Amino acid sequence: MLLLLVTVSIVTFTLVSMSPIDPLQANVGQAALGAMSQEQKARLEEYWGVNTPPVRRYLNWGKAFLSGDMGTSLLYRQPVSRVIGVKLANSLFLMVIAWLISGILGLLLGMLAGIFRGTWIDRVIRGYSLLISSTPVFWLALLLLLVFAVWLKVLPIGLSVPIGVEASGVTFFDRVRHAVLPAITLSITGVAGITLHTREKMIDVMESDYMLFARARGESTWTMVKRHGLRNILLPAMTLQFASVSEIIGGSVLVEQVFSYPGLGQAAVTAGTGSDVPLLMGITLVTAGIVFLGNFIADVLYGVIDPRMRKGGEPS
Secondary structure (H helix, E strand, O other), rough: HHHHHHHHHHHHHHHHOOOOHHHHHHHHHHHHOOOHHHHHHHHHHHHHHOOHHHHHHHHHHHHHHHHHOOEOOOOOEHHHHHHHHOOOOOOHHHHHHHHHHHHHHHHHHHHHHHHHHOOHHHHHHHHHHHHHHHOHHHHHHHHHHHHHHHHHOOOOOOOEEEEEEOOHEEEEOOHHHHHHHHHHHHHHEEEEEEEEHHHHHHHHHOOOHHHHHHHHHHOOHHHHHHHHHHHHHHHHHHHHHHEEEEHHHHHHHHHHHHHOOOOOOHHHHHHHHHOOOOHHHEEEEEHHHHHHHHHHHHHHHHHHHHHHHHEEEEEE
């Protein structure tokens, strides 16, 4: 994990350094930049590190990061840790809801499609999954925004809290109401992969010898699924569920842009287009750490679900 984080930081810093965006023009503006004196331009170039060699900038950033200092955001003029803390709280509220909904719904739909393979239920679920998996997440977000926020006017059009309301006056219901559309968008797009994967595993389980033996003993379909099927598809489903953390984080970048949701994804776009290297580096490492943590938790839970793995055995 440490080697991966170092690699991620190097790749991110290299891509940002190769970006053709001029930080002075992007953040000050061409007109304002032309009206400045050479001394003012020199101070701005020093602030944005334009004339500092990239290797030296990376080493300075890495030294400060190892000492616990993530640097200061060039755009927000605040410590990167503080900016990430605020943005991450909003994004986690959104992504956890989407992650749970997509996982539970994907597991249930995949089980139904596998149990009723070849029936109209299977065809409908497969058709839905294939359609959604090929649908761009930003287009789906725009469609839901148009229907529920513009036409029906039952949900807010964007942001994470009501406009003009002080922080002390924002209720939990307000936050949930503003997170409904972004969370639904992420959930819908995240269901497809889990559904199709679970369906294939469920088909294998239903065609196994022990399920044929259980059927021969007169057990009902739901009894067989409850006693034998669920346990055997839980491990691969859990693996895919925790692996989908990266997809949800990636999808949240586009979703937060469409709904103007002030989360980590929107901050990453702002940092990238504004050449805010400290903030972008911090966001990249934090999101990479969340993905690695999800995979680690999945490995730990394997032994909880299947005790044979704690003893060094292999699951059948």
